[in-house]
Amino acid sequence: MTTFGAKQSRGYDQRASRLLGGxxxxxxADVDAIAQSGACVLDVGTGPGELLAQLGSRRPDLRLHGVDLSPHMIDLADAKLSGGAxxxxxxxxxxxxYPDDSFDLxxxxxxxxxWPEVDRAIAELARVSRPGGAVAIYDFRFLRSAAALSALRRSFEAATVRREAVRPRRQPIGLYTRLTARAA
Ligand SMILES: C[S@@+](CC[C@H](N)C(=O)[O-])C[C@H]1O[C@@H](n2cnc3c(N)ncnc32)[C@H](O)[C@@H]1O
Structure with missing residues (x-):
């Protein structure tokens, strides 16, 4: 499995800050709409931490956690989020x-x-989700979303699994999809 090195991580951070703000x-905004006050939220594959920075300023009550395979990405996130909790x-x-049942979202x-083994990864998301907790996976709509959808149906309450198109404001074409599910 390859991970982002130091140079690659810095390059990604610069591109993401410029292109992915929307x-x-x-x-x-989606997290803000569904997270209860004080909810415990995990960002998986957080990269340089831009989403966590947005969440921290929008919802200072949330208990935020980020995890990433690349220590270089985690160093960048740490620098960006220093001073936060x-x-x-x-x-x-x-x-x-993390232990079982750790997160509300x-x-x-x-x-x-x-993720090389999407089934195993999604089983892990289910393991760390509290009963009644939610998962929301955003990715490019043409990359592996059918496999992830099937894996979500196996690991979460199948009737709650949804796939929706996501188009950030001012984005002319629909590039992204959101997969959501609720833990039993
Ligand atoms: C394209 S970046 C996205 C980063 C960030 N979430 C964002 O939206 O800008 C993909 C991230 O997923 C991380 N990643 C890839 N495979 C992973 C794994 N098996 N476990 C945890 N993180 C992983 C990478 O290290 C990288 O930081």
Whole structure:
């Protein structure tokens, strides 16, 4: 499995800050709409932490956690979020470094298409979700969303699984999809 190195992580951070602001704002608005006060939220494959930064300023009551396979990405997120109360960890979605039933909401943006074993990864998202907790995975709509949808139906309450198109404001074409589910 390849991970983002130091140079690649810095390059990604610069491009993402320039190009993906609309997507992060859209995801932060979605989280804002569903997260209860004081909810515990995990961002999986957080990268340089831009989504966590948006969430922290929009909802300072949330208890935010971020995990990423790349220690370089976690270093960048740490620098961006310093002074905040976000907890960051290096870890693999296939073996998340958290106990069972830890989070009210698990979110992920543009990371799922890099997970080598989507079934195993989504079983981990279910394991760390509290009963009644939610998962929301945002990614490019043409990358692996059918496989992820089937995996969500196996690991979460099948009747709650949804796939919707997501178009951030001022984005002319629909590039993204959101997969959501609720834990039993
Ligand atoms: C394209 S970046 C997206 C980063 C960020 N979520 C965003 O929206 O800007 C994909 C991220 O997923 C992380 N990633 C890839 N495979 C992973 C895995 N197995 N476990 C945890 N993180 C992973 C990468 O290290 C990278 O930081």
């Amino acid at each position: 997507l992060y704002r859209r995801i932060a 976000v907890e960051l960890s290096v870890g693999d979605v296939a073996a998340l470094p 698990v979110v992920s943006s543009l990371s799922m298409h890099e």
